[in-house]
Amino acid sequence: MAEHRPGAEPAIRVAADGKVLLAGDWTLRALSTDLPDLRAQLAQVPSAARWDFTAVQRLDSFGAALLWHAWKRRWPIVEGLGEAQRRVIGRVAASSGQLRPGGARFGVVDAIILLGGALLGFRSHALGFIALFGQIFLDLAHLLRYPREWPLREVSANIHKVGVKAMPVTALVGFLIGVVLSYLSALQLKIFGADIFIVNILGLGIIRELGPVLVSVLVAGRSGSAMTAQLGVMRVTEEIDALAAMGISRSLRLVLPKVLALTLAMPLLVLWTSAVALLGGWVSARLELDLSLGFFVQTLPAVVPISNLYIGLAKGAVFGFLIALIACHFGLRVRPNTESLSVNTTASVVTAITMVILADAVFAIATRSIGVPT
Amino acid sequence: MSAGPVVALHDIVTRFGANLVHDGLTLEIQAGEIVALVGGSGSGKTTLLRHIIGLTRPAGGTVRLFGEGLRDGTVHERIARQRRFGVLFQQGALFSALTVGENIAFPLKELGVATDAELRDLVALKLAMVEMEPEHASLMPAELSGGMVKRAALARALALEPELLLLDEPTAGLDPDRSAAFVRLIRSLHHELGLTVVLVTHDVDTLAALATRIAVLAERRIVSFGTLEETLAQDHPFIQRFFLGEHGRNALARHGGNY
Numbered sequence: 080m081a082e083h084r085p086g087a088e089p090a091i092r093v094a095a096d097g098k099v100l101l102a103g104d105w106t107l108r109a110l111s112t113d114l115p116d117l118r119a120q121l122a123q124v125p126s127a128a129r130w131d132f133t134a135v136q137r138l139d140s141f142g143a144a145l146l147w148h149a150w151k152r153r154w155p156i157v158e159g160l161g162e163a164q165r166r167v168i169g170r171v172a173a174s175s176g177q178l179r180p181g182g183a184r185f186g187v188v189d190a191i192i193l194l195g196g197a198l199l200g201f202r203s204h205a206l207g208f209i210a211l212f213g214q215i216f217l218d219l220a221h222l223l224r225y226p227r228e229w230p231l232r233e234v235s236a237n238i239h240k241v242g243v244k245a246m247p248v249t250a251l252v253g254f255l256i257g258v259v260l261s262y263l264s265a266l267q268l269k270i271f272g273a274d275i276f277i278v279n280i281l282g283l284g285i286i287r288e289l290g291p292v293l294v295s296v297l298v299a300g301r302s303g304s305a306m307t308a309q310l311g312v313m314r315v316t317e318e319i320d321a322l323a324a325m326g327i328s329r330s331l332r333l334v335l336p337k338v339l340a341l342t343l344a345m346p347l348l349v350l351w352t353s354a355v356a357l358l359g360g361w362v363s364a365r366l367e368l369d370l371s372l373g374f375f376v377q378t379l380p381a382v383v384p385i386s387n388l389y390i391g392l393a394k395g396a397v398f399g400f401l402i403a404l405i406a407c408h409f410g411l412r413v414r415p416n417t418e419s420l421s422v423n424t425t426a427s428v429v430t431a432i433t434m435v436i437l438a439d440a441v442f443a444i445a446t447r448s449i450g451v452p453t
Numbered sequence: 454m455s456a457g458p459v460v461a462l463h464d465i466v467t468r469f470g471a472n473l474v475h476d477g478l479t480l481e482i483q484a485g486e487i488v489a490l491v492g493g494s495g496s497g498k499t500t501l502l503r504h505i506i507g508l509t510r511p512a513g514g515t516v517r518l519f520g521e522g523l524r525d526g527t528v529h530e531r532i533a534r535q536r537r538f539g540v541l542f543q544q545g546a547l548f549s550a551l552t553v554g555e556n557i558a559f560p561l562k563e564l565g566v567a568t569d570a571e572l573r574d575l576v577a578l579k580l581a582m583v584e585m586e587p588e589h590a591s592l593m594p595a596e597l598s599g600g601m602v603k604r605a606a607l608a609r610a611l612a613l614e615p616e617l618l619l620l621d622e623p624t625a626g627l628d629p630d631r632s633a634a635f636v637r638l639i640r641s642l643h644h645e646l647g648l649t650v651v652l653v654t655h656d657v658d659t660l661a662a663l664a665t666r667i668a669v670l671a672e673r674r675i676v677s678f679g680t681l682e683e684t685l686a687q688d689h690p691f692i693q694r695f696f697l698g699e700h701g702r703n704a705l706a707r708h709g710g711n712y
Contacts, residue, residue: 107614108537111566139614139646140578141561144571166645174577177587178554180569415595416549 087136088113091120094131098158099124102134105142121149133159143171152176208408214330215338215404221331233336234343241302241337242344246351249297253352256293257359260284265367274368278375281360282383287450290353291394292439295402298345299431303406306337307427310410311420319411329411338403345399346392353391386450394442401438402431457520459484459617459649460505466513467500474500475511476673482666484616487643487650489660491695492670498653499543501670502621505651506540518617536564538617539610543625545602547594553580553605554590560612579608584638600631604638611642618642620652624659636662657696657704669695 087103089110094100103109110117130146132138147168152175160168222229264280310333313319322329357379364370409427413419458481467475474497482488492498503509504516507523516523518534526534547556557576561567567575577587583604594602603623610618623639624632636659643650654660660667660681667684669677671691677684685696695701 107564107566108533111564114566140575141567141571141614144567144575144578147574148568148571170581171574171578174581174587175574177577178573178590180573416593418550 089117089142091117091124093124093128097125098129098131100131100134102136104137105135105146106137106139107141109137110142110145118145118149121145124149126151126155129156129158131158132161132164135159135164138164138167140167140171143168144175147171147175204408207412208404211330211334211404211408211411215335218328218331218335228331230332230336233332234340237336237340238344240305241298241341242348245298245301245344245348248301249294249348249352250355252297253290253293253356254359256289257281257285257356257361258363260289260356261360261363262367265364269368274370275374275378277360277364277368277370278378279382281357281364282379283387283451285356285360286353286383286391287387288391288439288443290356291349291391291398292435293356294345294348294352294395295398295435296432298341298348298399299402299406299428299435302341303402303431304424304428306403306406307410307413307424308420310407311413311423314411314413315415315420334404334407334411337407338400341399341403342396343399345402346395349391349395382452384450384452390442390446390450394439397438397442398435401434405431405434458482458517459519460651461517461520462501462504462514463517464514465501465504465511465516467497467504467509468512473673478514478670478674480668480675480678482649482651484649485647487640487652487663487665489664489667490651490653490670491655491660491667493691493695494655496670497673498670499621502619502651502653505619506538507535536560536613537615538619539613539615541603541606541610541618541620541623543621545594545606547597547602547606547609549594551594552590553585553592553594553597553608556594556605557590557608557612560609564613575612579611582611582642583608584634599626600628600635603627603635607638611646614646616649618648618650620650620654622654623652624654624656629658632656632659633662639663655695657701658707661705661708 087109089103089105090101092100092102152172154172261277261281265274265277268274268276268280310319313333319329319333322332361370361372361375364375365372406427409423409430413423460480460482462478462480465475465478467473478501490498490501500509504511505518505523507516519537521530521534523534524531547553548559551559554576557579558572561572561575576590580587580590585601585604585608589597589601589605594605597605607623618639620639624635627635639650639652640663642648650663652659652663664681666678666680668675669684669687669689669692671689676689677687677692684692696705
């Protein structure tokens with residue numbers, strides 16, 4: 080075993096009388112070093128040739144498959160083939176052609192099937208989502224009748240996880256967005272000499288619109304994906320089945336605390352992020368327009384009606400509810416394989432962000448006459 | 454075949470935090486043997502197997518496979534060495550996103566040597582070797598029963614024509630009937646392919662039916678390495694408990710021994 084390559088190199092030689100002489104190891108390991116060359120040599124052998132195996136030392140099923148395909152799946156005339164080697168080739172011959180190549184052609188019918196599948200998939204998602212939505216309210220009704228069963232620990236743990244722990248990242252992003260928004264607006268406002276309107280722009284823009292949407296996108300990516308992945312892995316490892324077997328409702332213990340926690344935590348996160356974004360806006364305004372903090376704080380309530388804050392907080396609660404519900408919906412649909420886990424986690428985040436923006440549009444239309452100075 | 458042990462473990466030391474698992478463990482496995490590694494729960498059997506595969510690295514000592522150090526040579530030489538053994542993990546570890554057929558074809562496809570037609574035939578062949586039907590190739594691992602998962606995983610372990618087969622609890626979780634069938638399967642593959650097999654087990658039935666030699670892992674090292682008769686002659690307390698407890702005695706009696 081001292082030399083690096085035990086056994087002999089596979090070799091093929093055509094003798095003067097047309098006999099094909101094989102030699103060496105016809106094993107996967109020996110063959111894989113110089114396979115293209117050997118294939119080319121095998122391809123040149125005429126189909127009626129006789130094959131001599133006398134010098135073949137070892138033959139494994141890969142070597143046998145290689146030869147069998149070189150022989151166009153028919154036994155040629157062979158010589159010097161040992162009993163064991165004949166069995167190896169015989170086994171390859173016996174199982175050859177049993178697996179059909181998968182039909183990879185894509186036709187009109189496949190397109191229709193694909194379209195129909197997508198529509199049915201959408202329908203199933205919609206039904207599942209509505210069922211989960213209803214289940215949340217049934218669970219709430221149940222909890223009102225049996226107040227002792229409130230999953231308060233889970234709710235509080237979830238609030239900590241999705242709310243408290245998200246504060247640094249939302250603050251950082253909020254601050255930077257505030258700085259950028261304020262800087263860009265200040266440049267324009269300076270041209271018109273309308274410097275003090277920076278407070279209106281920042282106040283309305285951040286409190287009413289940017290704060291809730293910004294936090295939703297961050298939370299969907301941060302907590303929504305985590306919820307989907309957690310439920311998904313619990314499905315893969317049968318933990319959800321274990322819960323069901325103990326007679327514990329999965330919606331009550333797993334879904335409701337997440338939905339409730341995010342619905343409660345999101346308005347607080349929106350408040351926090353909006354405040355930090357306004358601070359960032361002021362910092363930028365201070366540098367660019369020399370606006371004092373006192374003036375900024377005094378003017379803000381005067382130019383931004385308080386109803387905007389309520390709209391922002393309400394949006395936060397609704398978006399949080401949607402994100403958590405969508406995350407749980409996709410998490411519970413994970414099938415026990417890794418591919419399904421990744422597909423559902425992606426779908427959860429994308430759907431949550433899309434739905435949040437759709438809901439934001441609905442909010443914009445529904446509240447178009449509230450809190451906007453005309 | 455070649456001289457020298459296929460697997461050589463020398464002075465292995467393994468530590469998990471403050472917990473010393475192996476302390477100066479030495480074991481040499483010759484070509485063509487079926488060695489069963491037995492030991493109590495937490496005695497580090499699976500860890501030893503992972504050392505051999507190279508998934509973990511012992512704190513001390515050397516692991517040599519086929520006469521070469523496990524981490525010797527260039528990256529290519531290391532990869533080539535890893536392709537000389539096949540592993541059957543305890544849970545099968547089939548790739549859940551691929552079908553059974555794709556799982557078995559995966560190592561060969563990675564190697565990039567076989568044509569599609571050859572691949573299909575080789576997959577059908579490996580399936581036949583582990584006594585599965587060609588139709589099973591299109592199933593997903595999630596659709597298989599426990600015994601089928603083990604068979605499919607074994608077929609994948611055999612895909613690269615290994616010289617050494619490492620099995621982690623091959624019969625755990627199988628009913629006695631399936632378990633016996635799986636043991637027969639491994640024995641016939643060993644016979645036909647001339648493999649060296651290392652298996653971790655704590656099933657007396659399996660090792661009595663399969664192993665040519667038994668390595669007993671206790672007190673952080675190999676306390677006994679020999680045939681079943683030689684092992685039973687030892688009066689180490691673990692061996693006495695393991696083989697000559699009620700369950701062990703029944704299992705041995707089933708395999709025709711009179712101990």
